[in-house]
Amino acid sequence: MNYLDIHAHILPSVDDGAKDMETSIALLEMLKEQGVTHVVATPHFYPDSDSIEEFSETVKNAFCELEELAQKKQLPKIFLGCELRYFSGMGKSRAIKQFAVQNTDYLLLELPYGAPITKTVINDIIDIKEVLGLTPILAHIERYSKVPGFKKLLKLVSDNVAQAHINAGAVISKEDARLCEKLIKGGYVSYLASDTHSVVNRPPYIKQALDTISNKLGRSAATRLTIKSNRLLEEIEGTYEEYQFNG
Ligand SMILES: [Fe+2]
Numbered sequence: 001m002n003y004l005d006i007h008a009h010i011l012p013s014v015d016d017g018a019k020d021m022e023t024s025i026a027l028l029e030m031l032k033e034q035g036v037t038h039v040v041a042t043p044h045f046y047p048d049s050d051s052i053e054e055f056s057e058t059v060k061n062a063f064c065e066l067e068e069l070a071q072k073k074q075l076p077k078i079f080l081g082c083e084l085r086y087f088s089g090m091g092k093s094r095a096i097k098q099f100a101v102q103n104t105d106y107l108l109l110e111l112p113y114g115a116p117i118t119k120t121v122i123n124d125i126i127d128i129k130e131v132l133g134l135t136p137i138l139a140h141i142e143r144y145s146k147v148p149g150f151k152k153l154l155k156l157v158s159d160n161v162a163q164a165h166i167n168a169g170a171v172i173s174k175e176d177a178r179l180c181e182k183l184i185k186g187g188y189v190s191y192l193a194s195d196t197h198s199v200v201n202r203p204p205y206i207k208q209a210l211d212t213i214s215n216k217l218g219r220s221a222a223t224r225l226t227i228k229s230n231r232l233l234e235e236i237e238g239t240y241e242e243y244q245f246n247g
Contacts, residue, residue: 003035042108047085081106117152141183169195
C-alpha cells in the first residue's frame with residue numbers, strides 16, 4: 001500500500017529543513033525505507049517576513065531539481081506544498097490559495113507556538129474553509145494541547161471544518177505519546193506526518209510511529225491512518241472517486 005507523508009522539509013536550502021541536496025536525498029531514502037511512497041514538500045512560508053515572489057521562485061527551482069533526481073533514484077514521488085504560518089485575516093485572503101498542496105483544496109496551516117487560540121484565529125480557520133473553499137490541515141496539533149483554546153481547535157476538526165495531523169516524532173516521544181494516543185482515539189487525527197528537517201536532529205519516524213500506534217491502539221488504528229493518507233494521495237493525483245449509491 002502507498003503512504004503519503006504530507007509534511008516534510010525536504011527541499012534543499014530553502015528553509016530550516018534539508019541544508020543541501022545530499023540531505024534531501026538522504027531524507028527521501030530514509031522515508032522510502034519507512035514505507036513512504038509519496039511526500040509533500042512543505043517549506044515554511046512566513047507572511048510577515050517572506051516575499052511571495054522570492055519564495056515561489058526559490059521553491060520551484062529547488063522542487064524541480066529534487067524531483068528530477070528523486071525520480072532517477074527511484075525515491076518517493078514528491079508533490080509541492082507549503083507550511084503556511086497563520087496571519088490575522090488570512091481567512092479572507094484569496095492569495096493564500098497558491099500555498100495549497102499541489103493545486104488541491106488542502107492547505108497545511110501552522111499556528112503560532114504558545115499563543116492562545118483566540119476567536120479571531122478560529123474565525124479565520126472557519127473562513128478558510130467557508131469563504132475560500134480550502135480545507136485547512138492543522139500542522140502538528142499536539143503542540144497546542146496546553147494552549148488556551150485548544151478544545152476549540154479540536155471542535156473544528158470534529159465539525160469537519162479542519163483536518164489535523166500529528167508528528168511521528170511526537171508519537172514515539174516520552175512527553176507526547178499519551179496525548180497522541182488520546183487524539184487518535186478521539187478521532188482528531190487525519191494524518192501522521194514526519195515533519196522531517198534533518199537526518200540527525202529531526203529525521204522521519206513514520207514506521208516507528210505506525211508500529212507504536214499499532215502496538216498500543218491496535219493494527220486497525222495504524223491502518224486507518226495509512227488509508228487516510230491514501231485518500232489524500234488519490235485526491236492529489238485526481239484519481240479519488242466517491243462511491244455512488246443508487247437507490
Ligand atoms: Fe514543519
